[in-house]
Amino acid sequence: MKIFILKRILAAIPLLIGITALSFVIMKLAPGDPTLIYTDPSVSLEDLKQVQQNLGLDKPVLHQYMYWLKNMFQGNLGYSYLSHKPVIVAMTERLPATLLLATVSLVVILALTLPLGLISGQKKDTLFDHSVTFFTFLGMSMPTFWLGLMLILALSLYWPLFPSSGFIDLSLSQAPWPQKIASILWHMALPLVTMVLGGLAALTRYHRFGIIGTLKQDYITAGRGRGLSEKRLLYKHAFKNASLPLVTILGLELPGLISGSFVIEYIFAWPGLGQLGVQAVFARDYPILMGTILFSSILMVIGNLIADIAYAWVDPRVTLK
């Protein structure tokens, strides 16, 4: 097991180097001079050259990448062109908001997916199943950013129940913590609903298929023949096995929850990593963008690893090599 994890981590290193190299080259090919954002518009040409030299932008791309890589292994991801903060600091500031939104939505998604998929799989082709199927198709087909816009339109502009943007009421900086938490949760409502409705659909559909497939298995028929009640069969025997594929899917969805939330964070001005990344794209803030890409890639590697380990853990027939 330990050897397996170690092997996978070692195998991930060339992948991460490949990802960062590819992203780096693409960014460097982009026209538009980041130093123009870095400096005052009235700067002289000599000063501009000096800034470019200081940032190493006059060197060949490969040289720049090796420099970035070397620093990365020493824990230095450079400085934001825009805010001049170290990339690590800028990203750590944004991490809690993203993690909070991602974790809460993951929990809510799971809490809804498991019963919905189970019931709709068991009661295949009933009205309930058809409505669940309809809503999962709807969830998969709706642009999430538009769903967010509609929620803002309905619940923030038309009936002003929830704030349309932000993380916390700025006037609350001196308030006691329960009030702060309440304010954060209140701000989180709309982005959370958007994330959940967007993420719920595919998982529910997947779980429904899992349940239907499992209920057709011989051991379920055998159990039925031995006179086990349908309830017992469903909850005790089918549910666990049908949940297996979900574990894998969840591991694979983990990075998607974070990088996928980027438009949602952007629309609701939620101060997370996604919003930071989108702003970095528009500002050509390459160090931040490289940091964001590195972070999501690492997350993806971890997600895959967790999926494999969890799969072997719930299904003893699977051995990790």
Add this chain to the structure above:
Amino acid sequence: MGRSKSDAKITMKKIWAYLKKDKKTALALGFLFSISLAGLLLPFLSIDPNNFDPLNIQGPQPPSWQHPFGTDDLGRDLLLRCIDGARVSLMVGLIAMSIAMSVGTFIGAIAAYIGGWVDQLLMRILELFLAIPSIFLILTIQIMLKPSIYNVMIIIGLTSWMGVARLVRAELLSIKERTFITAARARNIAPLRLLFKHMLPHAINPMIVAAMLGMGYAILLESVLSFLGLGVQPPNASWGNMLENSLAFMRDAPWMALIPGLLITATVMALNYLGDALRQAWDPRA
């Protein structure tokens, strides 16, 4: 090929029977057909969707008999712009999907057919593409190139071929070992002919399903890009940039945000239903 032709006939019959039974799929097909037709016919009607109604120029007008979908901030008729946007969005979806299908089929087929280190290398490249958060990649490339409808098609196509490649590779790997391929090899059929005439046709069903889903995905991505101002550029209409345009008028003209989004949702949903119906027609286990 005689046998596979009669196979196709049976499949068409099955699909037809399925459509008669499944009204939802028939509805999906009808919807896609009518918006495509409307979008394609619009340029021949000598109506310019960018024309504004001089009487209505004082800001967005709510839906009325004269303008069933209302007008936008410049007094342009939203029904016409939605139909115009349908052509753009469907075209982007169709071409981006075709690019993804071609690249994916090519890479998947090469990997499965040659195998060995070529397969290994191609699969590592595929993983690389899967691992990069594609939305950042697309945004970066889109900023680097001039935002245009053609760039949107190419970029979406070139960043969404991985699923198809995996699918084609898996299908071909299982076909490769079957007796009729060994027999064909023994008859010394040229490798490319073997690949395209004898192996790929057997993978066509799941590929068509993947194409349906891929087109929906491409339409969704186009709407995100255009919404962020990096896709189809004004004055040309696409559903995504109509949504971007609606942002400033959310409070006073909600119909500007509502209608294009509903159209995107309905179109992608129709494609998903169609893909699902095809899968069920071909694979009764699902």
